Amino acid sequence: MKIAIYPGSFDPITLGHLDIICRAADLFDKVYVCVMVNCEKSHPMFTPQQRLEQIRRSVAHLGNVEAELWSGLLADYAREKGASCLVKGLRSATDFDQEYQMAAINRGLWEQLETVFLPASPAYQHFSSTMAREMIRYGQPLERYVPEPVARELEKK
16 A cells, blocks of 8 residues: 655645645555644644644545644654655745755655655646735635635635
8 A cells, every 4th residue: 555645734725735635645545644833834824723624624525635733753654654655746946945855854764755746736836825824814715725615614704
């Protein structure tokens, strides 16, 4: 069984994230979406539990995808889940430089752990969770940026 992990802070999950999750679900037998705490992001909009629930609602239609919280090292989570691969989405060369470095670190922590890079689909290359948070703050329509269950939830607030 080929198991992959798609890690991130997902604050909030975007349509770009969901696109990568769906594509990974087609490539692997099991995909764990791992909600992590990014210490460099000092003012998250959503709590880790809120982000986890947003992801769970967004991937409910994917039978081989589960979402979980994790606060430790990603390599340890991968080992615990029996995963052989990390999946990372790339929007730009800047993303590649950062993710390539992280792939080397994770492989150094556990040499059986590979990283697969999936380029962002053209429709999603131009936005990020940071941009989605700005759209939320300014009350903009969200269905172009976040999955429908998340958009509906945020519009109620």
